[in-house]
Amino acid sequence: MTTVGDILAAVDRLAPFRLAADWDNVGLLVGERERRVRRLLVTLDVTESVCDEADAFRAECILAHHPLIRKGISRLTSDTRPGRLALRCLAQRRAVIAAHTNLDFAAGGLCDILAESLGLEITGPLIASPPDAAYKVVVFVPETDLEAVRAAAFAAGAGRIGAYAECGFSVEGTGTFLPGAGARPTLGKVGRPSAVREHRLEVLCEERSLGRVTAAIARAHSYEEPAIDIYPLRPAPAEAGAGRVARFARPRRLADVCAAVKKALRLRTIPFAGDPGRKIERVAICTGGGNSLGEAVAAAGCQAYLTGELKYHETQDLAAAGIAVILGGHHRTERIPLETWAKRFAKEVDVDLRLSRSEADAIRLV
Numbered sequence: 001m002t003t004v005g006d007i008l009a010a011v012d013r014l015a016p017f018r019l020a021a022d023w024d025n026v027g028l029l030v031g032e033r034e035r036r037v038r039r040l041l042v043t044l045d046v047t048e049s050v051c052d053e054a055d056a057f058r059a060e061c062i063l064a065h066h067p068l069i070r071k072g073i074s075r076l077t078s079d080t081r082p083g084r085l086a087l088r089c090l091a092q093r094r095a096v097i098a099a100h101t102n103l104d105f106a107a108g109g110l111c112d113i114l115a116e117s118l119g120l121e122i123t124g125p126l127i128a129s130p131p132d133a134a135y136k137v138v139v140f141v142p143e144t145d146l147e148a149v150r151a152a153a154f155a156a157g158a159g160r161i162g163a164y165a166e167c168g169f170s171v172e173g174t175g176t177f178l179p180g181a182g183a184r185p186t187l188g189k190v191g192r193p194s195a196v197r198e199h200r201l202e203v204l205c206e207e208r209s210l211g212r213v214t215a216a217i218a219r220a221h222s223y224e225e226p227a228i229d230i231y232p233l234r235p236a237p238a239e240a241g242a243g244r245v246a247r248f249a250r251p252r253r254l255a256d257v258c259a260a261v262k263k264a265l266r267l268r269t270i271p272f273a274g275d276p277g278r279k280i281e282r283v284a285i286c287t288g289g290g291n292s293l294g295e296a297v298a299a300a301g302c303q304a305y306l307t308g309e310l311k312y313h314e315t316q317d318l319a320a321a322g323i324a325v326i327l328g329g330h331h332r333t334e335r336i337p338l339e340t341w342a343k344r345f346a347k348e349v350d351v352d353l354r355l356s357r358s359e360a361d362a363i364r365l366v
Contacts, residue, residue, distance in 0.1 A: 002350050004061055004095045005033040007040065010348040011063070011099050013163065014341075015106035018208070019129050019240050024101045025067040030086050031095025037061045040349065042342045043356035044335055046085055046096060053358040060094060063345075065110075065334060067098040103341070105129055107239040110287045113337035114306075115246045117264045118257075118283075125241025126284055126296045133207035137214065138229040140175050140198045142187065145222050150201060152220035157209030169202045175227075186222045204233075243286040243293055245300045251279040254304065254324050261306060265332040269365075273315050274324030280304045287333040294318050308333040331361035 008028055011017070020026045041059040043050050046068040054062055068082055068089075076083045089096050103109045105125070115122050137158060141149045150168055153159065159167045175198035179185040188194030205213045214228055252260075255276035262270050283304045284297040290307025294314050297305045298321060305323055308330035315325045339355060346353040 002037050003033065004028065004031055004035045004037055004097070007037055007061055007063065007095075007097060007349060007351075008033070010345065011097065011102075014345060014348065015099050015103040015109055016240075017099075017102050018132065019105045020100060020102040021105075021242075023071060025069060025071045026098045026100050026102050029067060029069045029096050029098050030089045031061070031093065035060060035093060035095055037095070037349075037351050039352045039354070041354055041356055042338070042345070043359050044331065044338060045359060046089075047359060048085070049358040049360075050356050051085060051088055053356060054094060055092075057354055059354070061097065062089070062094065063097045063099065065098070065100055065103060065338060067100055068096050101242075104287055105240050105242060108341075108344075109240075110334055110337040110341065111244045111285050113340045114264070114287055114333060115244050115283075115285050117337070117340075118260055120246035120248060120283060120285075122244050122246045124245055125239070126243030126245055126286065126293060126300060128241040134233045135205050135207065135210055136202055136231040136233060137205050137210075137217070138200060138202050138231065139217050139221070140200055140227045141221060141223075142196060142198055145220070146170065146199050146201065149217055149220045150203075152216040153201075153203050153205075153213055156212040156216035158203040158205040158213045160206075161204060167204065170199045172197065172199050174198065184224055186224065243284055243290070243296070245282065245284055245302065247282050248280065251281040254278045254280050257283070257304060257324075258326055261326055261328055265328045265336050267328065267332060271327040272325060273319040274304070278303065278324060280324065287337060288330050297323060306333075329361065329363070331363070335359075335361075 017026050037060045039057055039059040040061050040063060041054050041057055042063045044065045046062055046064050068086055076086050078084050104111055112122055154166045159165060161167045175196050178193045179188055179190045183190055187196050217228060218226055254274050257280050258270055258272050280303045282302045283306055284300060284302040286293055286307040288308045290310050291314060294317060305318060306326045308328055310327060318325050342355045
C-alpha cells in the first residue's frame with residue numbers, strides 16, 4: 001500500500017526538500033501522510049481545472065511544482081483563490097504536495113532535463129547549494145550483532161549514496177578489551193584481557209541523521225560500551241543549485257540555438273536579445289523565472305542565458321554586456337522538462353500516475 005508519506009519520501013530521494021530556497025514552501029501542504037494513494041496527478045499548478053481533472057481521475061494526491069500555499073499566507077478562507085482550492089482538496093481528503101525549487105535545483109531536475117534536451121553538457125550549477133555535511137560512521141560488532149546493527153543503521157537513515165540505499169561495508173578482524181571494575185561485559189570477564197572476532201561496519205550518514213543513526217546503532221548493539229567512530233568527510237563538488245552552466249561540444253550561432261530551443265519547447269516563435277550571428281558555446285539555464293541571476297551568469301563566463309522570463313532591464317543589461325538572452329516562457333521551460341521527470345518519478349512509486357492534461361499556460365498568444 002502506497003501512502004502520501006511514501007510519495008513524499010520518493011520526491012525527497014529525487015529532489016531533496018532540503019535543497020529548496022529559504023523563501024519557498026515545499027513538501028506536504030494539504031492532507032494526511034497516512035492517506036492511501038492509488039492515483040497521483042502531477043501538474044505545474046493546482047488550478048480549478050486541475051482539481052476537476054483530479055476529481056475525474058479520482059486522484060488521492062496532487063504533486064504540483066508550484067506551491068498552492070505560499071509562505072506568508074496566514075489563513076485559508078474561501079475569500080482567496082488558493083484558499084478555495086486548498087479547502088476543496090481538504091473536503092475531498094486529497095493531499096497536495098509541492099516540489100518547487102528543490103526540483104529546480106536537484107541533480108536530474110528540471111534545469112538538467114532542459115539542458116540535456118538541447119544537447120548541452122552540464123558543467124555545474126550556476127549558484128551551488130551548500131552541501132550537507134557528511135560523515136562515515138564506523139562501529140565494531142561481534143558476528144551475532146552484525147545484521148541487527150546494520151539494519152538499525154539503515155532504518156535510521158544511514159547508507160544512502162545517490163539513488164542507492166542500504167550501502168555499507170564490513171570486514172572481519174580481532175577486537176581486544178579489558179573490562180574494568182564495575183563493567184558488565186557481554187563477552188569476556190572483568191579484569192581479564194579479551195580478544196573477540198568482530199566486524200568493522202562502515203556506513204555513510206548525513207549530518208541531519210547522525211544523532212538518530214548513532215543512537216540506533218547503540219540500541220541494537222549488545223555491548224555495554226560499543227565503539228562508534230565518526231569521521232567527517234570533505235564534500236564533493238556540488239551538483240545541485242540554482243540554474244545550470246552548460247556547454248555545446250562546438251560553438252553554435254545564436255540563431256541556431258534559438259531554433260533548437262523552439263524545437264525542444266514546441267514553440268513557433270521565441271523572444272531573444274543579442275546578435276543572431278554571435279557564436280555561443282557556454283550557456284546558463286534557469287527554468288521558470290530567471291530574475292536576479294545576471295551577475296552569476298556573467299561571472300560564469302556564459303555567452304547566453306536561457307530562461308523562462310526575465311525583467312526587461314535585466315535583459316537589457318545582459319545584452320549590453322554581450323550576453324544573449326533567450327526567453328522560452330515560464331510555463332514551457334518547466335512543463336516540458338516536467339513531462340520527462342514525471343516518467344522517471346513513475347518508476348519510484350507504485351501508483352497510477354498521470355501528468356495533468358488540463359493545465360495550460362495562463363499567457364496566450366494571438
